[in-house]
Amino acid sequence: MVVEKDVLDSVCSYCLLDKEPSELKRCVACKVARYCSLVCQKADWKLIHKSECPILCKLPGVPPTPTRALYQYLLRYPKAGNELDAWSAGLEHHVTDLKKDTKRWDEMVLQSRAAVDFSKSAPSKVEMVTRLLGIMATNAFRATLPDDSPIGLCFEPALALVNHSCSPNAFVMFDGRKVSLRALEHIEKGDEVFISYIDSTQGREIRRKELQQRYFFQCNCEKCTQDYSPYQAFQRAGLINPSKIDALLDRQALDDHATTRIPTMRQMSEDIEGFDRASCKASLLLDCSRGAELQDERLKLLREAHVELTPFRTHEVFAVPPYPTILDEIYLTFVDNERLAAALVVLLFIFFNCDVYNWPKSTHPARVTRLFTIVRLLKYVASLEPTVLVESLAPVPKELLSRLDYISTAHVLITIMLELGPLSHGEGTTFMAQIREEMVDVEEVQRLRGVNVDMLKAGGTFNDLRSLSKYAFDVIEMQKVQKNGHTADIA
Ligand SMILES: [Zn+2]
Ligand SMILES: [Zn+2]
Ligand SMILES: [Zn+2]
Numbered sequence: 001m002v003v004e005k006d007v008l009d010s011v012c013s014y015c016l017l018d019k020e021p022s023e024l025k026r027c028v029a030c031k032v033a034r035y036c037s038l039v040c041q042k043a044d045w046k047l048i049h050k051s052e053c054p055i056l057c058k059l060p061g062v063p064p065t066p067t068r069a070l071y072q073y074l075l076r077y078p079k080a081g082n083e084l085d086a087w088s089a090g091l092e093h094h095v096t097d098l099k100k101d102t103k104r105w106d107e108m109v110l111q112s113r114a115a116v117d118f119s120k121s122a123p124s125k126v127e128m129v130t131r132l133l134g135i136m137a138t139n140a141f142r143a144t145l146p147d148d149s150p151i152g153l154c155f156e157p158a159l160a161l162v163n164h165s166c167s168p169n170a171f172v173m174f175d176g177r178k179v180s181l182r183a184l185e186h187i188e189k190g191d192e193v194f195i196s197y198i199d200s201t202q203g204r205e206i207r208r209k210e211l212q213q214r215y216f217f218q219c220n221c222e223k224c225t226q227d228y229s230p231y232q233a234f235q236r237a238g239l240i241n242p243s244k245i246d247a248l249l250d251r252q253a254l255d256d257h258a259t260t261r262i263p264t265m266r267q268m269s270e271d272i273e274g275f276d277r278a279s280c281k282a283s284l285l286l287d288c289s290r291g292a293e294l295q296d297e298r299l300k301l302l303r304e305a306h307v308e309l310t311p312f313r314t315h316e317v318f319a320v321p322p323y324p325t326i327l328d329e330i331y332l333t334f335v336d337n338e339r340l341a342a343a344l345v346v347l348l349f350i351f352f353n354c355d356v357y358n359w360p361k362s363t364h365p366a367r368v369t370r371l372f373t374i375v376r377l378l379k380y381v382a383s384l385e386p387t388v389l390v391e392s393l394a395p396v397p398k399e400l401l402s403r404l405d406y407i408s409t410a411h412v413l414i415t416i417m418l419e420l421g422p423l424s425h426g427e428g429t430t431f432m433a434q435i436r437e438e439m440v441d442v443e444e445v446q447r448l449r450g451v452n453v454d455m456l457k458a459g460g461t462f463n464d465l466r467s468l469s470k471y472a473f474d475v476i477e478m479q480k481v482q483k484n485g486h487t488a489d490i491a
Pocket of ligand 2: 027028029030031032033049053056
């Protein structure tokens, strides 16, 4: 497990938990590794830093993450360069495929030479080490925080044996230095375990391209061969007999599904060209927005992309790519711009209309993490002066905004998360600790307000949030492309 170069100053090099930069102490010798405690520093010293520190001291900068991973591996397993040990022997190295991309291959040879050099391995090992890098390139995992931001590279050969499916029945979860393989549903003994190597919510062509380029195979899962829409995949996922919690969270989706979605998709297939055109234009604008330097320019392009998707909107098929991605980027732009009330409304819309279908299990970690973000945004909105809130969400009726009890809503969501979290992230994880902290915090606020928790009704909560989410498009259109005037003040 190696910390990603870009986050070295905010992640402990041993336990891989993210911290405030001021909470981490640098190794006085190399000034590269940072630790949250003496315990972590000592453990890392023993594990690898004792041999790595002298290398880092000599170098003018920090080497790329794959190079670091590679020489750390060589330092820890000196025999690995002679012949691939049993540990990694069962894994594909894809050298023939990798060589086809000359630029990438040259880069890999260079990284291998550097790793051989840094680890003082015999120069004759370069070829074997390049093969090892090939194994890492196609088998290592990106370690992430619950919000999916990358924090490191994890190479664990046993996990690397798990195959890919675009409708996986399991997932890999990172919690600091710990990595686990968790089930999304009941898996019978003898059934194959699948995880998704990529963002499986994207369209089939994008999924196939990415899997081919990065992992050198063509996916033949059911979702790919049948080219299922998110709505069909939702149906296949067996939510027809939902668990209690699925039913509570996805009631509307379940009701809508059979009566509206499937016929709509059939209708859509008759005008497939119109949808393809719209989605192509929107995707182009999305790409442009990623290159935009100014936030306002970015928001402008995203809103144009959103307008292009009008045919999707007319049919209310919001879970079909690229709609969810565009909404997600708009939401993130609002967060970056500190327009957090607007961000909440858009996120709620995504939660009810896209997430449900794209991750058709309420215990999916992406869904539970989303709930956590919603809780935090609700708490922020609760802290706003009512007039400021009404102003920043102008299209939403005043009555609705003042009727909602944001803290009680957050309270209900945390209660649900205490049930979902052990299934999605696991008991005893950092994430669960954060949920419990939020619970203590919200319970204290409720005690001061004199609100009786037992009176809360979860069903009502979701209806309220759904009503708020219905204003998402008005909020998107209304957010002026401007330098943040009063929004900055709120922050
Ligand atoms: Zn630590
Ligand atoms: Zn050091
Ligand atoms: Zn597939």
